[in-house]
Amino acid sequence: xxxxxxxxxxxxxxxxxILSPSKDGEWLGHEDNRFLVTSKGSFxxxxxxxxxxxxxxxxxxLYYKGETMGEGMNKGGREIKHGVAxxxxxxxxxxxxxxxxxxxxxxxxxxxxxxxxxxxxxPPMVRRKTPSNGQKMESISRSCLTLKARQRH
Numbered sequence: 001x002x003x004x005x006x007x008x009x010x011x012x013x014x015x016x017x018i019l020s021p022s023k024d025g026e027w028l029g030h031e032d033n034r035f036l037v038t039s040k041g042s043f044x045x046x047x048x049x050x051x052x053x054x055x056x057x058x059x060x061x062l063y064y065k066g067e068t069m070g071e072g073m074n075k076g077g078r079e080i081k082h083g084v085a086x087x088x089x090x091x092x093x094x095x096x097x098x099x100x101x102x103x104x105x106x107x108x109x110x111x112x113x114x115x116x117x118x119x120x121x122x123p124p125m126v127r128r129k130t131p132s133n134g135q136k137m138e139s140i141s142r143s144c145l146t147l148k149a150r151q152r153h
Contacts, residue, residue, distance in 0.1 A: 001091065018092045019048050019062060019085055025069035037070030043081040043101040045069045052109045053090075054118055060087045061118065062094050063111050066101060082106050082120070 002013045025041025034046060044066025052063045062085045071079040081101035085094035103122060110121040 003091070014091065019051070019064060019094050019096075021045055021048050021066075022096075027069065035070055040068050040070040042066075043068050044083055044096075046071065048083070050109045052111050054111055054113070056113070056118055058088075060090050060094075061085075062087070063102075063109050063118075063120070065106070065109055080105065080107060082109055 001018050002011045004011045022042035022045045024039075025045035026038040028036040028038045044064075046069040047067040048064050049067075050065040054061045054063065064083055064085070066081055066083050068079055082103040083096060083100040084102055085096045087094045103120070106120075106122055108121075111118050113119075
């Protein structure tokens with residue numbers, strides 16, 4: 001993260017990333033191949049990227065995209081899920097939510113304030129079915145999910 005008192009700078013860069021991949025997966029050998037793993041780990045064990053920062057209920061919510069080690073195909077596409085990390089201060093520390101992943105698919109992290117919560121646009125989901133008569137059918141669903149964060153006591 002970088003910050004400044006002016007959009008023209010000077011800018012100060014943090015010493016370390018404010019969010020990192022989970023450290024619970026295990027690579028198989030030393031070959032540079034994202035599919036070869038002994039253990040996949042969490043949904044964000046390989047990469048965290050595409051952050052979107054929201055301020056809500058006096059906290060900072062960092063929504064992000066996570067990719068797992070040894071990723072496979074999910075819902076007809078790459079195995080990408082969204083997560084959220086929460087902080088009291090904009091510079092962190094950011095703590096990943098116990099409810100992660102907060103989606104089971106998705107590419108772009110698109111979130112906004114909506115109806116007293118934070119809404120997320122989930123991509124169209126295409127399902128391809130082959131019924132017993134052999135004809136292929138496709139159905140598309142579009143979703144908008146409103147996430148309401150609750151204060152923990």
